[in-house]
Amino acid sequence: MQHSMCFEDVQVGQELPVLEKGPLTTAHLMRWSAAIENWHKIHYDLPFATEHDKLPALLINGSLKQQFIAQLLKDWARPAGWVWKISFQFRAMNVVGETLEIWARVTELQRAPKFGLVHLELGIRGPDGKDSAPGTAVVVLPYRNGLAVPYPFVPPAEQEVCPA
Numbered sequence: 001m002q003h004s005m006c007f008e009d010v011q012v013g014q015e016l017p018v019l020e021k022g023p024l025t026t027a028h029l030m031r032w033s034a035a036i037e038n039w040h041k042i043h044y045d046l047p048f049a050t051e052h053d054k055l056p057a058l059l060i061n062g063s064l065k066q067q068f069i070a071q072l073l074k075d076w077a078r079p080a081g082w083v084w085k086i087s088f089q090f091r092a093m094n095v096v097g098e099t100l101e102i103w104a105r106v107t108e109l110q111r112a113p114k115f116g117l118v119h120l121e122l123g124i125r126g127p128d129g130k131d132s133a134p135g136t137a138v139v140v141l142p143y144r145n146g147l148a149v150p151y152p153f154v155p156p157a158e159q160e161v162c163p164a
Contacts, residue, residue: 004079004080004142005076005077005080005081005141006080006141006142006143006144006146007109007111007115007116007118007141007142007143007144007164008116008143008144009141009144010106010109010116010118010141011106011109012106012107012108012109013105013106014105014106015103015104015105015106016072016073016076016103016104016105016106016120017076018101018102018103019068019071019072019075019101019102019103020099020100020101020102021068021099021100021102022098022099022100023097023098023099024060024094024096024097024098024099024100025096025097026044026046026058026096028064029043029044029058029060029061029064029096030043030044032061032063032064033061036061036063038061038063042055042058042059043058043059043060043061044058045058046058055093055095056093056095057095057096057097058095058096059093059094059095060093060094060095060096060098060100062090065090065094065100065124065132065133066088066133068100068102068124069086069088069102069122069124069133069135069137070083070086071102072102072103072104072122073086073104073120073122073137073139076104076139077139077140077141080141080142080148080149081118081139081140081141081142081149082139082140082149082153083137083138083139083140084117084137084138084139084140084153084155085136085137085138086135086136086137087135087136087137088122088123088133088134088135088136089133089134089135090132090133091131091132091133091134092126092130092131092132093132094124094126094132098126098127099127100124100125100126100132101124101125102122102123102124103122103123103124103125104120104121104122104123104137105120105121105122106118106119106120107119107120107121107136108163109163109164110161110162110163110164111161111162111163111164112156112160112161113156113160114143114146114147114149114150114156115140115141115142115143115146115147115149115156116140116141116142116143116164117138117139117140117156117161118138118139118140118141119136119137119138120136120137120138120139121134121135121136122134122135122136122137123135140153
């Protein structure tokens with residue numbers, strides 16, 4: 001049984017366990033493209049990607065990278081917590097053959113009446129160490145011996161939130 005993390009278990013500066021994905025292959029990209037019906041050739045047709053679009057190789061789908069970020073946060077927060085907000089930007093390309101490291105670090109803790117809010121900075125590092133998708137997120141965790149985070153989740157009013 002998985003340990004249910006509480007707000008009190010988290011500290012500013014804490015790093016989440018890195019989620020490693022890869023090395024990503026053409027098969028990974030083709031399966032993802034088929035699942036989401038994204039048929040852009042830059043994800044599976046090497047001559048098209050390199051000769052027509054002048055890319056360095058087949059590109060890892062942005063939506064796949066987005067899913068990796070959501071997976072990292074969901075796996076860290078569950079079973080008691082919820083991912084409330086995710087925001088990021090695609091700043092660099094990642095290509096077939098790369099292994100990606102999806103990371104996050106706690107930057108701020110806030111208390112709401114019924115649960116705690118964990119603010120994080122996050123990103124996706126490629127083999128060159130560059131962050132290709134920097135961003136932020138907010139995860140909601142229950143208080144120790146408190147109520148479960150409600151479903152459906154209702155965000156707290158701004159005036160109800162204070163620093164931890």
